[in-house]
Amino acid sequence: MDRRSYLKTVGGAGAAAAFAGCLGDGGNGNGEDGAETITIGSDIPYPPFEYRTEEGELVGFDVEIAEAVFAGELGYEYEFQETSFDGIIPSLNNGNFRVIMSAMTINDERAEEVDFSDPYFTAYQTVLVLDDGNITSKEDLKGTQVGVQKGTTGEAAAEGLQEEFDGDLTIESYDQITGAFDALLNNQVDAVINDNTVSAEFANENDEVVFLEGEGEAAAQGDDAPPYLTLTIEEYGIAFRQDDDEFRQEVNDALATIREDGTYDEIYNEYFAA
Structure with a gap:
């Protein structure tokens, strides 16, 4: 195969997100201003979806979608928590974080253990x-x-x-x-x-x-x-515990909004070739 550019060069500035330790209240905490913080389980590194820059900043497509959905549309603070992919669903169901956002494919086997958002990729x-x-x-x-x-x-x-x-x-x-x-x-x-x-x-x-x-x-x-x-x-989806229907609907509504207003396309075009 001839060499070709498979992906658009990844942009330099992404949304920053801090790693959080395991929170003892089912994956939620409160930020410094009292706002609820959503913890997001993710296998890192997995570029271009989630990875660190040389300066240690967490960036990537999933990170910017999280910024648009959780912060931009829903008004939450959020933190990414690094976890191994092969144990990520049990960790979610054990309450170590609120959702999984880790380039996770929606399939029937996983849907027996978690609920998924609408597809976003x-x-x-x-x-x-x-x-x-x-x-x-x-x-x-x-x-x-x-x-x-x-x-x-x-x-x-x-x-x-x-x-x-x-x-x-x-x-x-x-x-x-x-x-x-x-x-x-x-x-x-x-x-x-x-x-x-x-x-x-x-x-x-x-x-x-x-x-x-x-x-x-x-x-x-x-x-x-x-x-x-x-x-x-x-198709990729955000994974939720099966008792978190109200929050899942909030996220689905936010995903629909960023698709309708062009935010999703802006983020997509930053990371992937047209």
Whole structure:
């Protein structure tokens, strides 16, 4: 595949949000001015959705959407709390934070444990490979090792591919996606299966890797398919405990408002190519 710019360069200034310790009142606290503070569980780093700048500032698409929704529309203070993705739903249900906002795909399995907001982002599971390697099609993945992040839909997509190949695929799961990316660069895995936007951010920064080409699920469903193989089509949502319906409706209303008034598009265009 020819090198191309997969994502628009990420803007420098994002909304700042502080990390918070575990709050003992179900994930809510009060700010200095007495306003309610919403704690947000998130797996960090996961650029371009949530990550730190060199100066330590937390930025990203999810961070700016949180600013627009929780602060701008609903008038809450908010804090991001870093947590491992593979344990993030139990942590939510244990009351460690109020919501999850971590590029989380809405699916039936998760919906048995949490309630989701309306979708706020569409993503695809895709495959990154080395540019000078021998993998040029999905069929070439048979008999290889692929890297994924634990507990993610990328891991689930790899398991689906493993089943399609009658078990002839080895899956290496990492605590964070950065571990899978590093393994690819170090030839410890042959490919990485992960969300397209996060993989695109990595590909833009590393000339050694490219997306695996091919027509996949997006093309099959008639979507405006990206120019690379798509294993799944997914929608991201904000996750809530199942007894938090009133707050979830507030957030859904706020998401609808920022879509209608153009705020969502402004944030989207800051992080992603048109």
